[in-house]
Amino acid sequence: MMPLVLLDYSSTLVFALTGALVASRAQLDVVGFAFLAGLTGLGGGTLRDLLLDRTPIWIADPTYLAVVTGAAVLVFFTAHLIESRLKAIYWLDALALGIAVAAGSGVAQRMGMPAEVVLVMGIATGCAGGLARDVVANEVPLVLKQGELYVTCALAGSLATVVADTLGAPPALTAALAAVVTIGLRAGSLALGWKLPVYRPRPPRSR
Amino acid sequence: MMPLVLLDYSSTLVFALTGALVASRAQLDVVGFAFLAGLTGLGGGTLRDLLLDRTPIWIADPTYLAVVTGAAVLVFFTAHLIESRLKAIYWLDALALGIAVAAGSGVAQRMGMPAEVVLVMGIATGCAGGLARDVVANEVPLVLKQGELYVTCALAGSLATVVADTLGAPPALTAALAAVVTIGLRAGSLALGWKLPVYRPRPPRSR
Amino acid sequence: MMPLVLLDYSSTLVFALTGALVASRAQLDVVGFAFLAGLTGLGGGTLRDLLLDRTPIWIADPTYLAVVTGAAVLVFFTAHLIESRLKAIYWLDALALGIAVAAGSGVAQRMGMPAEVVLVMGIATGCAGGLARDVVANEVPLVLKQGELYVTCALAGSLATVVADTLGAPPALTAALAAVVTIGLRAGSLALGWKLPVYRPRPPRSR
Numbered sequence: 001m002m003p004l005v006l007l008d009y010s011s012t013l014v015f016a017l018t019g020a021l022v023a024s025r026a027q028l029d030v031v032g033f034a035f036l037a038g039l040t041g042l043g044g045g046t047l048r049d050l051l052l053d054r055t056p057i058w059i060a061d062p063t064y065l066a067v068v069t070g071a072a073v074l075v076f077f078t079a080h081l082i083e084s085r086l087k088a089i090y091w092l093d094a095l096a097l098g099i100a101v102a103a104g105s106g107v108a109q110r111m112g113m114p115a116e117v118v119l120v121m122g123i124a125t126g127c128a129g130g131l132a133r134d135v136v137a138n139e140v141p142l143v144l145k146q147g148e149l150y151v152t153c154a155l156a157g158s159l160a161t162v163v164a165d166t167l168g169a170p171p172a173l174t175a176a177l178a179a180v181v182t183i184g185l186r187a188g189s190l191a192l193g194w195k196l197p198v199y200r201p202r203p204p205r206s207r
Numbered sequence: 208m209m210p211l212v213l214l215d216y217s218s219t220l221v222f223a224l225t226g227a228l229v230a231s232r233a234q235l236d237v238v239g240f241a242f243l244a245g246l247t248g249l250g251g252g253t254l255r256d257l258l259l260d261r262t263p264i265w266i267a268d269p270t271y272l273a274v275v276t277g278a279a280v281l282v283f284f285t286a287h288l289i290e291s292r293l294k295a296i297y298w299l300d301a302l303a304l305g306i307a308v309a310a311g312s313g314v315a316q317r318m319g320m321p322a323e324v325v326l327v328m329g330i331a332t333g334c335a336g337g338l339a340r341d342v343v344a345n346e347v348p349l350v351l352k353q354g355e356l357y358v359t360c361a362l363a364g365s366l367a368t369v370v371a372d373t374l375g376a377p378p379a380l381t382a383a384l385a386a387v388v389t390i391g392l393r394a395g396s397l398a399l400g401w402k403l404p405v406y407r408p409r410p411p412r413s414r
Numbered sequence: 415m416m417p418l419v420l421l422d423y424s425s426t427l428v429f430a431l432t433g434a435l436v437a438s439r440a441q442l443d444v445v446g447f448a449f450l451a452g453l454t455g456l457g458g459g460t461l462r463d464l465l466l467d468r469t470p471i472w473i474a475d476p477t478y479l480a481v482v483t484g485a486a487v488l489v490f491f492t493a494h495l496i497e498s499r500l501k502a503i504y505w506l507d508a509l510a511l512g513i514a515v516a517a518g519s520g521v522a523q524r525m526g527m528p529a530e531v532v533l534v535m536g537i538a539t540g541c542a543g544g545l546a547r548d549v550v551a552n553e554v555p556l557v558l559k560q561g562e563l564y565v566t567c568a569l570a571g572s573l574a575t576v577v578a579d580t581l582g583a584p585p586a587l588t589a590a591l592a593a594v595v596t597i598g599l600r601a602g603s604l605a606l607g608w609k610l611p612v613y614r615p616r617p618p619r620s621r
Contacts, residue, residue, distance in 0.1 A: 026558060029610035031566040035541075035557060038534070046465070051253070051263055056465055062530035080615055116269035120245070127242075131343065136545065136555060141343060143242060144233060152238040196236035201287055258460070258470055323476035327452070334449075338550065348550060350449060351440060359445040403443035408494055 007103035014096035016041030016068040020075035034072035043129035098183035101126035105161035122158025149189035157182030214310035221303035223248030223275040227282035241279035250336035305390035308333035312368035329365025356396035364389030421517035428510035430455030434489035448486035457543035512597035515540040519575035536572025563603035571596030
C-alpha cells in the first residue's frame with residue numbers, strides 16, 4: 001500500500017506546482033493559485049477514484065488539500081525567481097505525469113482489473129489533471145500538442161506496469177519502472193523532439 | 208439486455224470514428240487518435256453510468272476499449288480517402304447521437320427511473336461524448352451551434368423512448384424508434400435546415 | 415434537512431437563470447436555453463453528490479428538472495426586457511454562488527466531513543456549475559477573472575459554515591451566514607472593486 005500512497009502524494013504535489021505556475025501566467029491571486037493547483041493536482045486521482053468507485057483520495061485523507069495549498073502558496077511567492085515559467089511547467093508536468101501514471105495503473109492493477117483497464121486508468125490518472133488545467137485556463141492542452149509525445153508516454157508507462165507485474169516484479173519496482181518509462185519518453189520528446197508520425201492529409205507514398 | 212448492449216457498442220464505435228476524424232483535422236499521431244476516439248466514444252456512456260451508480264461500461268467489459276482503438280487505427284490509415292472529413296464528422300455524429308440517445312434513455316427506462324430522468328439521461332448520454340470532444344479539441348461544440356437542432360433531437364428521441372415504453376412496445380422497437388426520431392430530426396436540420404426559433408434581442412412582434 | 419433542500423432548489427433556480435442568460439447571448443433556441451440552464455443549475459450539486467457518493471439531487475428528486483426548464487423558458491421569453499444581460503448574469507451568479515456554497519458546505523458538514531473537505535465541497539458546489547457554463551459557452555470563466563474575488567468568496571463562505579457550526583449555531587443560521595458572507599464579498603468585488611493582490615512577475619519591493 002505504502003508506495004501507491006506516496007505516488008499519489010508526489011503526483012499531487014508536482015501537478016499542483018504546474019497548476020500554480022499556470023495561475024501565475026494568468027496573474028491570479030493566491031486563492032486562484034490554490035484553485036488551479038487543486039484542480040490540476042487532484043483531478044486525475046479523483047477521476048480514477050470515481051471510475052473505480054473508490055472514495056476520492058482527498059476526501060479519505062485531507063492531507064492532500066494541505067499539499068496543494070502549500071504548493072500554491074510556495075509558487076505564489078517564488079515564481080518570479082524562475083527564469084522560464086513555461087519551461088518549468090513543461091518539465092514539472094512531465095515529472096508529475098510519470099508519477100501519476102504509476103499511481104493510476106498501480107491502483108487498477110492492485111484491484112485486479114484486466115490489462116486494458118489498467119492501461120486506460122494509467123492514462124486517465126496521468127492526463128486528466130493537466131487536461132482540466134489547460135481547458136479551464138484556456139491553454140492548448142498538452143495532450144493534444146501536435147508533434148509531441150504525451151498520451152503515448154502515459155500508455156507506455158502503463159504498459160510497463162502491466163508487463164512488470166506479470167513478470168512478478170515487486171510493487172515498488174513496478175511503480176518505478178512505470179514512472180521512468182513515462183518520464184523518459186516525455187523528456188525525449190521535449191528535449192530531443194522524439195515523436196510518432198502524425199496524420200497527413202495524403203499518405204506518404206502517394207505522390 | 209441484448210439490444211441495449213448492442214446500442215452501447217454501436218454508439219461507441221461511431222462516436223469513436225468522429226473523435227478520430229477530429230484528431231485527423233488536428234494532425235495528431237495514432238495515439239492521439241485513440242485518445243480522442245476513446246473520450247468521444249466512451250464519454251457519454253461513462254457519464255450515464257457514473258450518474259446512475261453503475262460500473263462504467265468499459266470497466267465492466269473491456270471490449271469497448273478494443274472498439275475505440277480499432278476505430279482510431281482505421282481512421283488514421285483511411286481518413287485521406289474521405290472527401291470532406293467535416294461532413295463525415297457531422298453525419299457520423301448524427302448517427303452516433305441517435306444510437307446513444309436510445310442507449311441512454313433505454314438504460315434509465317429499464318432501471319425504472321421517472322420519465323424526466325429518462326429524458327435527461329438520453330440527452331446526457333447522447334451529448335456528453337461529442338461535447339467533451341469539441342471542448343478538448345477547441346472546436347465550437349455541436350450542442351451549441353446556433354440555428355441547428357441538436358439537443359432538441361436528443362430530447363425528442365428520449366421522449367420517443369418514454370412514449371413507446373408506456374405504450375408497451377418491446378425494447379428493440381422502442382430503441383429503434385428513439386434512434387430513428389433522433390437521427391431523422393438531426394438529418395433534417397443538417398440537410399434541410401430545420402430549426403427552432405432562436406432567441407432574438409427584440410421579440411418578433413415589437414415594432 | 416429542510417433548509418439544505420431549499421438551498422439546493424434556490425441555487426439551482428438562480429444558476430439556471432444565469433445559464434439561460436448566457437444562452438440568450440449565444441442566440442440559442444429554447445432547448446439550448448434549457449441545456450445550458452440545466453448544466454449550470456445542476457452542475458455543482460451533481461459534482462458534490464458524485465464526490466460524496468450520494469444520488470445526484472435531480473435523480474433523487476426530478477423536481478429540479480422542472481425548475482431548470484421553467485427558468486429557461488422564463489428567460490427565453492423575457493430576456494429582451496433586461497437592460498444589461500451581462501450585468502444580470504454577474505449579479506445572479508453572485509447570488510447563486512452564495513446559496514450553492516451554503517448548500518455544498520452544509521451537506522458536507524452534516525455528513526461529518528473534516529473541515530478541509532467541507533471547505534472544498536463548498537467551493538466545488540459553488541463554482542462547478544458556472545465553470546461548466548463558461549467553458550462550454552467559451553466565455554472567460556468567472557473563477558479565473560483577473561483582479562476579482564470569486565473562489566475567495568466561496569472559500570470565505572465555506573469557512574463561515576465551519577466556524578458557525580463549531581460555535582453551535584443552528585443549521586438555518588449557519589447557512590444564512592455562509593450565503594451572506596459569500597454574496598457580500600462577491601458584491602464588494604463587483605461593485606467596489608475589492609480584490610486580493612495578484613501575482614506580478616516581479617515582487618513589489620524589488621527595484
